[in-house]
Amino acid sequence: xxxxxxxxxxxxxxxxxxxxxxxxxxxxxxxxxxxxxxxxxxxxxxxxxxxxxxxxxxxxxxxxxxxxxxxxxxxxxxxxxxxxxxxxxxxxxxxxxxxxxxxxxxxxxxxxxxxxxxxxxxxxx
Numbered sequence: 289x290x291x292x293x294x295x296x297x298x299x300x301x302x303x304x305x306x307x308x309x310x311x312x313x314x315x316x317x318x319x320x321x322x323x324x325x326x327x328x329x330x331x332x333x334x335x336x337x338x339x340x341x342x343x344x345x346x347x348x349x350x351x352x353x354x355x356x357x358x359x360x361x362x363x364x365x366x367x368x369x370x371x372x373x374x375x376x377x378x379x380x381x382x383x384x385x386x387x388x389x390x391x392x393x394x395x396x397x398x399x400x401x402x403x404x405x406x407x408x409x410x411x412x413x
């Protein structure tokens with residue numbers, strides 16, 4: 289279950305636009321999470337990871353943070369998928385902190401964000 293395959297990535301421009309226009313959002317420091325139920329998904333959850341260029345000018349820093357977020361999500365996505373049951377969602381992780389964080393701290397933040405996301409989803413459905 290600790291895989292992150294291509295079909296789990298949100299890449300459809302129309303789906304991303306729809307998510308930004310009508311998605312529900314919340315902040316879980318250092319992330320802003322925007323999510324929306326989705327019927328057309330073939331997997332329980334599709335994710336997009338974003339680290340703004342406005343906060344991190346160097347591509348090296350942005351890529352490193354995206355790599356850390358991806359790895360922490362891959363390791364802990366079972367928390368979310370277990371709570372989804374038969375529901376399907378699409379969501380975006382936007383990194384909003386101005387400072388970089390190490391993997392251990394990133395892992396803790398992803399776990400708390402995923403728990404909060406699954407509780408939000410269960411209250412909405």
